[in-house]
Amino acid sequence: MDVVNQLQRQFIDYSASLHREGFLDDQFTQLQKLQDDNSPDFVVEVASLFFEDCEKLINNMARALEQQQGVDFKQVDASVHQLKGSSSSIGAMRVKDVCIAFRSFCEAQNREGCLRCLQQVTHEYSLLKNKLQTLFRLQQQILAAGGSIPVVE
Amino acid sequence: MTVEQIGSEGKDQFPIGMRVLAVDDDPTCLLLLGTLLRRCQYHVTTTSQAKTALKMLRENKNKFDLVISDVHMPDMDGFKLLEHVGLEMDLPVIMLSANGDTKLVMKGITHGACDYLLKPVRIEELQNIWQHVVRRKKKDRCNSGSKDKPHPDSGEAVGIGNVDNNGKLNKKRKDQNEDEDDERDENGHDNEDPSAQKKPRVVWSVELHRKFVAAVNQLGIDKAVPKKILELMNVEKLTRENVASHLQKFRLYLKRISCVANQQANMAAALGTADSAYLRMGSLNGLGNFHTLAGSDQLHNAAFRSFPPSGVLGRLNTPAGLGIRGLPSPGTIQLGHVQNSGNPTNDLSKLQSFVPGNHNTNILQGMPMSLELDRLQHNKSVGHIGELPTTDSTTVFPGSGNLVDARITGFSNNPLLGVTSNSLMLEGSSQQATSHTSVSAIGFQNGNALSDFTSIAPASNQLQDSKAGSQGQASPINCNAGQIIRSAPQEWNAPRKDAPYQSHALINSSIPINSAMIQLGQCLDRNNSIFHRTTDLDLVGPLNFVDPLSIKHGEGDNSIMEPSVIEKEGYLMFQPRPHGSHVPDNIGSLEDLASAMMKQADATVIL
Numbered sequence: 127m128d129v130v131n132q133l134q135r136q137f138i139d140y141s142a143s144l145h146r147e148g149f150l151d152d153q154f155t156q157l158q159k160l161q162d163d164n165s166p167d168f169v170v171e172v173a174s175l176f177f178e179d180c181e182k183l184i185n186n187m188a189r190a191l192e193q194q195q196g197v198d199f200k201q202v203d204a205s206v207h208q209l210k211g212s213s214s215s216i217g218a219m220r221v222k223d224v225c226i227a228f229r230s231f232c233e234a235q236n237r238e239g240c241l242r243c244l245q246q247v248t249h250e251y252s253l254l255k256n257k258l259q260t261l262f263r264l265q266q267q268i269l270a271a272g273g274s275i276p277v278v279e
Numbered sequence: 280m281t282v283e284q285i286g287s288e289g290k291d292q293f294p295i296g297m298r299v300l301a302v303d304d305d306p307t308c309l310l311l312l313g314t315l316l317r318r319c320q321y322h323v324t325t326t327s328q329a330k331t332a333l334k335m336l337r338e339n340k341n342k343f344d345l346v347i348s349d350v351h352m353p354d355m356d357g358f359k360l361l362e363h364v365g366l367e368m369d370l371p372v373i374m375l376s377a378n379g380d381t382k383l384v385m386k387g388i389t390h391g392a393c394d395y396l397l398k399p400v401r402i403e404e405l406q407n408i409w410q411h412v413v414r415r416k417k418k419d420r421c422n423s424g425s426k427d428k429p430h431p432d433s434g435e436a437v438g439i440g441n442v443d444n445n446g447k448l449n450k451k452r453k454d455q456n457e458d459e460d461d462e463r464d465e466n467g468h469d470n471e472d473p474s475a476q477k478k479p480r481v482v483w484s485v486e487l488h489r490k491f492v493a494a495v496n497q498l499g500i501d502k503a504v505p506k507k508i509l510e511l512m513n514v515e516k517l518t519r520e521n522v523a524s525h526l527q528k529f530r531l532y533l534k535r536i537s538c539v540a541n542q543q544a545n546m547a548a549a550l551g552t553a554d555s556a557y558l559r560m561g562s563l564n565g566l567g568n569f570h571t572l573a574g575s576d577q578l579h580n581a582a583f584r585s586f587p588p589s590g591v592l593g594r595l596n597t598p599a600g601l602g603i604r605g606l607p608s609p610g611t612i613q614l615g616h617v618q619n620s621g622n623p624t625n626d627l628s629k630l631q632s633f634v635p636g637n638h639n640t641n642i643l644q645g646m647p648m649s650l651e652l653d654r655l656q657h658n659k660s661v662g663h664i665g666e667l668p669t670t671d672s673t674t675v676f677p678g679s680g681n682l683v684d685a686r687i688t689g690f691s692n693n694p695l696l697g698v699t700s701n702s703l704m705l706e707g708s709s710q711q712a713t714s715h716t717s718v719s720a721i722g723f724q725n726g727n728a729l730s731d732f733t734s735i736a737p738a739s740n741q742l743q744d745s746k747a748g749s750q751g752q753a754s755p756i757n758c759n760a761g762q763i764i765r766s767a768p769q770e771w772n773a774p775r776k777d778a779p780y781q782s783h784a785l786i787n788s789s790i791p792i793n794s795a796m797i798q799l800g801q802c803l804d805r806n807n808s809i810f811h812r813t814t815d816l817d818l819v820g821p822l823n824f825v826d827p828l829s830i831k832h833g834e835g836d837n838s839i840m841e842p843s844v845i846e847k848e849g850y851l852m853f854q855p856r857p858h859g860s861h862v863p864d865n866i867g868s869l870e871d872l873a874s875a876m877m878k879q880a881d882a883t884v885i886l
Contacts, residue, residue: 153399160314160402168314176307207351211377212307215399 130273137264138276144261149254154217158277170265173258176216180251183209187244191237202240203232209247220250294409295320298342302332302360303349303375308398312347312375315402321409329355333363340368344412347396350376350383358390365391369419371411375400483525487514491525 144150154169161168186205190198210225224246231239265275299321303309309325316323324343326332329352336343346364350357361372374387377398387395393411396404483491494511495503505523512522 156399156401157311160318165314172307172310172314175310179305179307204351207377208305211349211351211398212305214377215305215308215311217399 130268130271133264133268133271134273134276137261137268140261140264144257148220148223149218149257151217151219153214157217158275161275170262172216173262176212176218177251177255179212180209180221184244184248184251187240187247191240191244197235197237197240199232199235199240203229206232206243218250218254221247221254224250294412296322297409297412298322298344299324299408300332300335300343300346301325301348302329302346302352302357303327304352304354305349308349308375312400312405315400315405316347318402319406321405328352329357329360333360336364336368336370340370343370345371345373345408347373347375347408350374350378350387358386361387361390361392369415371415373408373411487512487517488525490514491522491529495526495529 141150145154157169157172165171183205187202190202190205206225206228210222210229213219213221213225224243228240228243228247231243268275299316301309301312301316301323302325303312304327306327309327313323313325324335326335329348332346332348333355336346346360348357348360352360357374357376361374364370364372371393372391373394373396374392375396375398376383379395379397384395393415394408490512491508494508497511498504498507503526505519505526508526509517509519509522
């Protein structure tokens with residue numbers, strides 16, 4: 127019980143910090159609320175999908191931006207748009223914010239700007255992935271210890 | 280979720296169990312969306328491919344209640360999917376996007392989306408999407424039922440008199456109509472406009488038509504107003520509007536007949552009343568139409584040209600080529616006493632008979648009547664539908680009840696009306712067409728648009744020349760009338776008085792004349808089409824006819840200003856038709872004609 131409580135408190139604190147630092151926003155909380163007995167791993171599922179998607183999109187963008195002949199900004203923009211959509215759906219706020227900036231560079235057809243944003247996106251994505259993995263591990267530990275995941279408001 | 284679930288829960292506990300199809304190429308979003316929807320207790324099917332979604336929808340149109348789709352998808356644009364669903368299945372579609380640009384949202388709306396949600400989508404928003412299903416169902420019910428619709432054709436099937444040929448023709452038309460109807464219906468349903476409701480059609484059987492003609496004869500073509508006709512006919516459940524619309528068609532028919540009447544003097548026999556009045560009526564109608572059309576200009580010419588010179592059509596063609604262009608000289612066609620007597624409203628009665636002397640006895644009467652009448656009916660209803668003016672025009676007619684004296688007067692209030700009246704009236708006189716002159720008098724005084732019509736006169740004159748032939752003057756007049764009618768919409772664009780009308784007219788601005796012409800031509804072309812067409816023309820916007828067609832044709836086709844609007848408009852016109860048999864015919868032909876005409880028009884006419 128102490129262990130559970132401790133873990134739970136850790137979980138809450140960690141969640142709060144993620145929110146505070148802007149890694150996650152309210153949408154993530156909504157996702158957590160959606161998790162229930164029918165779909166106990168919902169959040170993890172969605173997050174995994176997101177990571178997969180993210181990697182794919184980042185690769186697409188990188189490839190498009192590497193084109194020496196001429197960058198197809200439309201394609202880059204399409205990928206950024208999709209990343210924006212999925213990141214906002216999962217609550218990955220920082221990733222989403224970078225996407226917003228990314229899009230304006232695409233519109234301006236600014237290759238340098240786009241490349242910079244791509245770097246940022248990649249960075250934010252890695253950060254988030256690590257953080258979420260830590261969070262999920264905590265969750266698992268709590269569950270393993272017999273506790274329940276506290277709902278962070 | 281299973282079917283049982285739907286069966287037991289869906290209906291009773293709506294919105295629980297509402298069947299939603301979710302389409303999004305982003306797996307994260309799709310999973311989230313699906314989960315959220317399930318949390319709302321909907322029955323959810325997800326797919327990341329728009330093509331798959333369409334396939335599923337096409338497999339069974341009743342499988343889903345609602346579609347939610349992302350805007351940006353690799354295999355198909357969300358808007359395209361939206362259009363397809365709207366057209367083919369008439370299901371409510373909600374668009375979803377991370378991009379909330381006003382432009383995009385507007386695009387969604389114009390393509391027919393009933394809602395546009397932004398990602399990340401919240402469960403609260405999804406909890407309310409069922410309202411779109413209810414709303415659409417309600418609209419559908421209204422559309423198909425529309426018994427309480429202002430516009431009359433209360434769908435009573437007053438028997439279907441099928442006199443041999445007529446029967447066959449009717450059937451054929453009906454079948455065609457059905458197809459058209461479906462399409463139209465779908466489109467119509469896209470229109471959220473309550474006025475765009477279909478009205479049930481009255482089927483004019485031979486018996487009924489005979490009564491009608493008898494009543495008209497009794498009253499005298501000049502005095503045959505729907506109200507009186509209705510009284511004389513004494514048919515239960517027939518409304519004045521039914522009669523009015525039928526009368527309109529009848530007049531068109533007469534007009535058309537008069538063209539051919541010269542060669543078929545026994546038409547009268549069929550009806551049993553070789554009444555010159557009818558003839559005049561017919562001719563007047565024709566005239567009226569022409570004149571109206573004439574005013575419209577160029578396009579008409581082109582349009583007419585493309586029409587095969589057959590009967591009225593033939594006439595139309597010629598004048599179109601000549602007259603319309605040269606419309607500017609309005610004075611020529613004097614509808615007898617087309618007075619711009621400032622008759623404030625629909626003063627059809629004022630319409631003078633153009634046809635000074637023609638008394639084609641052949642007008643109508645007869646058999647084709649039933650067909651024609653049906654068409655008329657349809658046309659009438661069409662005209663009335665959706666458009667306020669139409670209603671007005673109907674009233675106009677009754678009021679004037681003076682086919683022969685197609686005095687185009689006082690179209691002040693409603694350019695459309697004016698035109699309509701004119702057209703109708705003209706139609707009547709067109710048959711007589713001898714002098715054509717009267718046509719010009721189309722009293723377009725009130726509306727600017729109307730004034731334009733005067734220019735029609737010249738056109739009508741020209742039309743006369745052109746006619747294909749034997750018909751003599753009657754034909755040209757008819758053409759003119761048609762032209763006039765067409766031109767009317769054109770003209771209206773300028774004045775913009777009547778927004779709705781104008782929209783009709785304008786919408787098809789790119790196609791307008793063509794459509795008008797086409798429509799006109801179509802009418803002429805087909806036996807009964809005239810009735811339809813002219814009616815349509817008169818009413819508002821023949822354009823409408825074309826519009827839907829054109830709209831349908833091109834998703835991206837945007838000569839038309841607002842596809843959705845146009846569709847609407849077009850469908851408005853069509854609305855009444857759905858039940859009828861005639862309409863489809865026209866529509867079909869219209870389409871063909873329209874395309875042909877448009878090509879021609881573009882080539883020949885400088886719009």
